[in-house]
Amino acid sequence: MMHNGATPTPDRLKALYREALASGRLEPDAAQAQCVDALDAFGRDATQQKSPATTKLRSAIRRRVTRAGPGRGLYLLGEVGRGKTMLMDLFFESLDFRQKRRVHFHEFMQEILRALNSPQLRQKRYDDPLAELAWRIAQHNRVLCFDEFQLNDMSDAVVNLRIINLLLAAGVHIVMTSNTHPDALLHHNRQAQTTIRPLITKIMAHIRVITLEARRDYRRARDMAENAWRVPPDAESREIFTRIFREISASAPAQAHLQIGSRQFPIACSGDGVARCQFAELCSVMSGTAEFLALAARYPVVIIEDIPQLSSDRYDEALRFIRLIDVLYENGTRLYASSDVWPENLYPAGENVTAFQRTISRLEEMRSRSWHDLPGIS
Template identity: 40%
Template sequence: MTPPPDAQPATAAGPEARTLAQGPLPALRARIAAGDIIADPAQIHAAEMLQDLWRRTRGYDPKVEPPETGGFLGRFFRRKPVDEAPVDAPLGLYLVGEVGRGKSMLMDLFFASADVARKQRIHFHQFMQQAHQRIHAWKKQHGDTADPIPPLADSIVAEAALLCFDEFQVHDIADAMILGRLFEALFARGAVIVATSNTEPDNLFKGKPGRDAFLPFIQLIKKRIEVLVLDSARDYRRDRIRGLPTWHVPPDGRAERALDAAFAEMTGDVPAEPCKLTLLGRAVEVPQAARGVARFDFNDICGKPLGPADYLAVATHFHTVVLDGIPRLGPDNFDKARRFITLIDALYEHRVKLVASAEDYPDRLYERGENAAMFERTASRLVEMQSQDYLALPHLT
């Protein structure tokens, strides 16, 4: 799987760059010494565990059979099975904690310093989208009775023996159905997996239909990946957003620059990429996404025939939404207003943080005409979503 641009962390500079060759822990200490971040005992402990994994993976290069032919199809259509996990395959690490605790920053340091020839960092949702695309290509070529999992695992490990997943979450039944066999095959081929998540393994896919069949995957994760809870008391994401205005009027060039800056601040300047949220055969297009932050133009998300399930998918996949160009609302564009109300309900109920530009302040967006009273609750929620108390709330997935 070719990593997207946002799969690569920003290039380190200064003392950190000089220490990356020594592993993530010295790089973190250099960042602390430079005054870039405050020393956090929970982060230091996590960096110590990542440092141990860094040592165990130095030069790690599990052998894979060369493709029979070049290119994507050659990698994907190899079929040689591997039945047992290599004895010397290092255990991975599953770093779990609430939003804003520094998980992505630690993953940056580990990935940048990892001495593994074949490595990839990718958002887990995007990884699964690519997996489904490859499975579809395999079945189209070989029919529905052919098993796509072994060649899929072959191709993934041929490209990356170290897989670093951001935002490990399972919301889609289609993902849940293949994860157990896919990960078993990846581990059998020597893959090492490092993941960040807001959800402990035992709570993955909790409360969803079909979860009983998903439980063996949870046990596999706990067997092949060490789990560390990043129990930091400080929400660094909240610190970043606390100093940022979250509602900009009017939606002019100044507001656009402010939203650009907010998006960069919330994502750590990681380049954004478009993505799709797929649910029940439908796809919600996200124009820009990185590190749990999504950015939409108002018409991208409220000018299309989307419904509550689509907005729920956005609210559960992203802890922050940046929204450009909310217009004045009223009877003339009530379809858009109704979708906007549904969107805000979903974001509010899942404690998603909102940074937006608009034609006016919330209580003046929909002042007159039929259904103006309906908007009063939405206006109240939009005001509350700008409060420090709301910004301090954890994201609910």
Template identity: 35%
Template sequence: MHVRDGLATHLTVAQRYDHLVETGAVKRDSAQERVVKELDLLIDRIQDKRMARKSRALGWLFGKGKKTSDPIMGLYIHGEVGRGKSMLMDMFFDIVPARAKRRVHFNDFMANVHDRISRHRQALKDGKTMETDPIPPVAAALAEEAWVLCFDEFTVTDIADAMILSRLFSALFEHGVVLIATSNVDPEHLYRDGLNRGLFLPFIKLLKEHVKVLNLVADTDYRMEKLNRLPVYMTPLSPETDQMMDEAWDSVVDGGKVAEDHVEVMGRKILVPRASRNAARFTFAELCEAPLAARDYLALTQRYSTLFIDHVPVMDLPQRNAAKRFILLIDAMYEAKTRIFVSAGARPEALYLATTGVESFEFARTVSRLTEMQSREWADQSAAAAITAG
């Protein structure tokens, strides 16, 4: 282990990546290795700038101050979900020799920015500041807190964000902030089809002037490989099963922001208690004991490529209405090739006990489909359908 200027520098991103390959945690991938090389080069530039800052501080102390060095070009790494972008970002963030650094989900960062802007405007209203424009002081405070900014899941969907990004990041870059971001989209497609997108285009130009854009086109979807090793039908219901569902959910979400969502159907809004990107999670009661119909389930499968269903009970004739909805739900998921994760009170063939009524006959189809949806072939079909839909 080596220590340089009080900071541990015993590993480069390349060394840490090689260690993961050697231990079998990941497979070596040439596309990932190209990104690893760029991350290590960026670490070197950040270290050089850090040392230059210290030299300038000493120079000022002895009357030998120098001009500020040129800004550092950051990185914008984009590619499909599951290509290892977040993993590489984590390795970079752990190693980069900067004390004033921050790794944050982009949406959380922007929510914090809007909070700061609101507080500044309130301070102006209260006469506590004479600065009418909140962007410069907010940017200055952010840059003081962290001059190396790592954003996971860089995306722009909110018009309020879109309208301030150009001015905000112009100010951040002027303060010497270095940006490293991962995203699922090319910078040119940010805020695509957004309202008043023309006003957003200067930000794209600014961004490309301050980051090197890398497309991570990996051969393997590593997140999908991990998911394919997870059970998708978990029984019986127990705390252990709940934990397995939570672990599967965490793998699917992959660090993404989880929030409440709504899907509109025929003027009505279906509450989605937990959603992240193209995945949603419900309890059986929320999906099948609520007054939902086939068109509602179709809308959900059109919106989400993966659905989690917690706590499917063993049903009998008194639960025939819920069983009917469950049949409709599985039919919709089957037709849409939706990926499923479910915790249930019994295996599919033992979920519905009634031997009379149309549901008893129809549930045989549900059993067959639930069995098929547990296969590796189904997971591959689901992944292909999700990519096509996206």
């Protein structure tokens, strides 16, 4: 029986996948085909699932009781560039109902944190504000698709895992992509093994892990755009970026400020649709996802100069750079950069070096001709 007016199209995801193969956008890949089968079955279950009554929904969230057994979520695991995001996007497109959302996990968590700190939520003085937020989200979303799920520190992890657990309790179907196995999340943090690991185990009891072992990184081996990544950051590079800035912006460079809540984040060199920044201005200060989202929202073109090779003792800067590139990539930002080294040598060793592989792969795509020729980017 169908609900909320949803009528699933048989094998709709498989049909979209075949169309992508026929058009040449994708190449045949056995691992991806198996993942499509799993996503297709998952989508059928999500479509046929009856939405719970409001009172039962709120009760389930408050009691933290997951209303279904294993199968409520899918965790697409794989190395960088193997097509996880592409497959999730096809899955999202295949869902023939409106109560769905696809969002980068960093962006979603920023929304949660802003909502938790909002005057409206604070004035109501809920016993559990996070549970209240989960209830509101579940009322409008039967499926949530989170791209690039990752836990980077203890403080964020507690909120991240609690909201996922509450959404599962509400009966929301969740799809996540990640290049980190659930068992390896925060594995370097000893405190996490006693405080966070039990919650991860509880959540994963309701989520199926699918490993995407595609044979190649589809982002690499591309035709690269001229001047998208300059080595080294010398006078010639600065002159080229000055010319690019002038070609894009109709106004002279000037200082600007991005408004993030009650705070302001300075952009030393701002123009019409383009920002020119030093690496240190973005990643050597107390910046984070909120600042990077504001940057991407305002500027379709970003120039980052003087990116150093990052050693293990510069872990905080490496983590900020990972988040910065994630946000710029997700927003289709056109990137120009100068660095001491090529992307594959930016962070050769240290904590989170595995996560940095995703950043390298994304940088390879972002300096390709196809990326710089994206429609809508002047």
